[in-house]
Amino acid sequence: MSTQRKAVALISGGLDSMLAAKVIMEQGIHVEGINFFTGFCVEGHTHAIRKRDRARPKRNNALWVAEQLGIKLHIIDVIEEYKQVVLNPRHGYGQNLNPCLDCKGFMVARAYEWIREHGFDFIITGEVMGQRPMSQRRDTLPVIQKESGAGDLLLRPLCAKHLPPTLPEREGWVDRDKLLDFSGRSRKPQMALAAKYGFEDYAQPAGGCCFLTDAAYSAKLADLWRARGRRDYDLDDIMLLKVGRHIRPAPHFKLIVGREEGENNFLEGYRKRFPHLRCVSHPGPLVLVDGEPGAADLELAARIAARYSQGRTAPAVTLELNLPGGESRELTVAPLPPAEIPEDWHV
Amino acid sequence: MSRHTLDARRILCPLPVIRTQDRVAELAPGDVLEVRATDPGALNDIPAWCRINGHRVLEARQADGEVIVVIQVGETDG
Numbered sequence: 228m229s230t231q232r233k234a235v236a237l238i239s240g241g242l243d244s245m246l247a248a249k250v251i252m253e254q255g256i257h258v259e260g261i262n263f264f265t266g267f268c269v270e271g272h273t274h275a276i277r278k279r280d281r282a283r284p285k286r287n288n289a290l291w292v293a294e295q296l297g298i299k300l301h302i303i304d305v306i307e308e309y310k311q312v313v314l315n316p317r318h319g320y321g322q323n324l325n326p327c328l329d330c331k332g333f334m335v336a337r338a339y340e341w342i343r344e345h346g347f348d349f350i351i352t353g354e355v356m357g358q359r360p361m362s363q364r365r366d367t368l369p370v371i372q373k374e375s376g377a378g379d380l381l382l383r384p385l386c387a388k389h390l391p392p393t394l395p396e397r398e399g400w401v402d403r404d405k406l407l408d409f410s411g412r413s414r415k416p417q418m419a420l421a422a423k424y425g426f427e428d429y430a431q432p433a434g435g436c437c438f439l440t441d442a443a444y445s446a447k448l449a450d451l452w453r454a455r456g457r458r459d460y461d462l463d464d465i466m467l468l469k470v471g472r473h474i475r476p477a478p479h480f481k482l483i484v485g486r487e488e489g490e491n492n493f494l495e496g497y498r499k500r501f502p503h504l505r506c507v508s509h510p511g512p513l514v515l516v517d518g519e520p521g522a523a524d525l526e527l528a529a530r531i532a533a534r535y536s537q538g539r540t541a542p543a544v545t546l547e548l549n550l551p552g553g554e555s556r557e558l559t560v561a562p563l564p565p566a567e568i569p570e571d572w573h574v
Numbered sequence: 575m576s577r578h579t580l581d582a583r584r585i586l587c588p589l590p591v592i593r594t595q596d597r598v599a600e601l602a603p604g605d606v607l608e609v610r611a612t613d614p615g616a617l618n619d620i621p622a623w624c625r626i627n628g629h630r631v632l633e634a635r636q637a638d639g640e641v642i643v644v645i646q647v648g649e650t651d652g
Contacts, residue, residue, distance in 0.1 A: 264588050287588055287615065290622040299627050304592050466586070496584050 232400040233257045234382070235342055236351040237334055238300060239436055240288025242429045243353030243385060246420050248296055250384040251351050254401045258351070260300040261341060262289040263334050265309040266465050267438045288430040295426065305337065306462055313439070314458050318370075323445035325437060327360035328367055335375035342380070349380045349395045355417075356386040356410045360440070365389075385409045385417075438469065447473055450574045454478055454518065463497065467517075470494065473574040474531060480518030481574065482528055484535050500551060504532040507557065508545040511536025526560065533562035575604040583640065587615035591623050594645070598629065603649045606632065611641040620645070 236248035238260035252258045293300035312333045316326030331354075338350045354363050361367060368390065372381050379393040387396070387406035396403040409416045421429060438444040447468045452458045454475070467483060470490050475481035485491035491513045494503075501515040502525065514532040516525065525548060533544035545559045580597050582590035590611040597607060609620060614636070620643045621631045633644040 262588075264592060268588075287591065287619045287622065289588075290591070290619055290626065293626045294622055297626075300623070302588055302592050302595060302623075304589070 231255075231257055232349075232395070233259070233347040234349050234351050234395075235259055235261050235338055235345075235347050236298075237338055237353070238262050238289050238292055239353070240292055240430055241353070241436060242417050242421060242426070243355060243358075245292045245296065245353070245426065245429060246417060246424070247351050247353040247384045248292075248298065249424055249426075250405070250407065251382070251401060252296065252298070254405060256401065258296070258298050259347075260289070260293045260296070260298050261338055262300060262302045263305045263309075263337065264302060265312075265330075265437070266306045266462050267309075267313075269436050269438055292429070301341075303337065303341075305333075308337075309333065310460070313460075317374075321361055321440070323440055323442050324448055325360065325439040325445070327440075328362045328370065330437075331362040332371050332374040335371055335377050335381055339375055339377040339380065348400065349382055349393070350377055351382050351384060353385060354383045356383075356389050358410075358412055382406075438465075444468060447574050450475060450481075454481065463500075467497065467515075471512075471515075472535070474568070474572050475574050476527055476531070476572050477524065480516055480520040480524050480528070482531055483515040483517060484532065485512040485514070498549065502528075502548065502550050504529055504546045504548055504558075506533065506536040506538065506544060506546050508543075508559075509536045509538030509541065511538065511544075511546075526558065527563070529558045529560045530563040531568065533560055534565065534568065536562070538562060575602075575606065577606045577608070580607055580609045582609055582611040582616065584612055586613045587619050590616040591619045594620055594643075595623060595627075598627075598645065598647055601647045603647050605647045607645045607647065609641075609643045609645065611643070612639065614641060616641045616643065 234251055234256050236258050238244050248258050290300060312326055312329045316329040318328040321327050335350060342350060356363060356365055372378055382393045382395050385407050386409050388408035389410055392403055395401045451464060470493055472484040472486055473481055485494050494513045494515055497515060501517060504514040512535050516528050529546050532546055536544055538544040539562045543559050544562055545557055547555060548558055549555045580593060582593045590613055594609050617634055617636060621634050624631050624645055628648040630646040630648060632646055635642055
């Protein structure tokens with residue numbers, strides 16, 4: 228009797244990894260999913276924060292994919308370890324602060340560690356040669372195998388026929404003839420395969436599943452590093468970059484202005500850690516002040532906060548300024564006219 | 575069988591799911607875990623995680639701005 232072979236599939240929540248897992252399950256392999264939470268995942272957070280997004284059906288796509296496939300999913304918190312990937316990527320960044328090649332190498336290395344701990348035989352990813360991002364080029368696919376340590380225990384079912392046979396193929400655990408030869412940016416082969424398997428309603432995230440591929444988000448992260456004079460972050464930093472309007476009038480402080488009720492509620496959770504402003508004479512946003520603001524800076528912050536309140540055209544707006552430690556006072560200011568908020572203050 | 579609680583408030587998905595997963599791994603089959611979260615996504619995500627990993631959802635509801643999910647740990651190897 229042959230041994231039941233076991234594979235772990237990197238499940239992002241997108242279509243490719245879903246198909247890759249299915250192709251291998253069809254060959255009688257026991258497959259379980261693994262999903263890494265880096266803190267930069269688009270999945271979930273903004274849906275949870277912004278009120279306008281709350282009307283949309285909410286689901287975690289990785290869990291949804293696992294449920295469609297009927298496999299277990301292990302979600303691993305890698306926030307701390309992932310910092311070295313973001314801060315010091317050996318292969319550099321893509322168009323924004325996306326370290327895609329190092330990221331994939333990191334995830335495969337973690338999956339390799341996981342299969343050794345859990346007695347699994349090999350790793351599956353949904354990579355397709357020639358598809359974006361840069362980690363899926365012909366010359367970068369072997370780099371991931373090598374640097375992750377997984378070597379030929381890493382099988383890419385969707386483009387395996389373009390690659391040398393891996394151990395699972397050579398050993399006959401999987402039939403290479405039933406693997407695929409997808410390449411390039413066309414999504415048609417994936418869509419046809421999804422239709423064959425009866426998969427509908429799968430996620431097609433525009434711009435990928437990582438905030439680091441987003442130009443606006445990357446600009447905010449770069450601004451944070453510049454302002455602090457060091458490249459570092461914690462989870463709260465990267466969460467706050469996903470929320471609100473960020474306005475930096477000077478290198479030593481910036482404002483985070485809630486844009487709607489959901490964001491204001493989210494920012495409420497941080498109010499004890501930051502000086503913050505709240506309009507009392509008019510409805511208005513909650514505004515956090517990050518950095519080292521002096522008294523004049525807080526007055527300017529109040530004028531900017533007033534500009535985003537419903538009293539923006541009033542001669543004066545009263546706000547409550549709260550400082551960490553409990554001190555609180557009222558400020559009455561003239562809202563700063565939009566023309567006096569230079570474009571380059573918007574991060 | 576014993577009853578446990580997990581505070582997963584003020585964190586956003588998927589962290590409530592990860593905290594639930596890590597806590598369930600420490601419990602015995604039959605144990606009951608009550609999870610409280612503030613991210614409304616947890617109302618769908620924690621039950622979905624339970625379904626795919628073989629745990630039983632005894633209750634999943636929203637009350638006073640919180641999500642409460644009560645789980646009975648299944649016979650599973652994780």
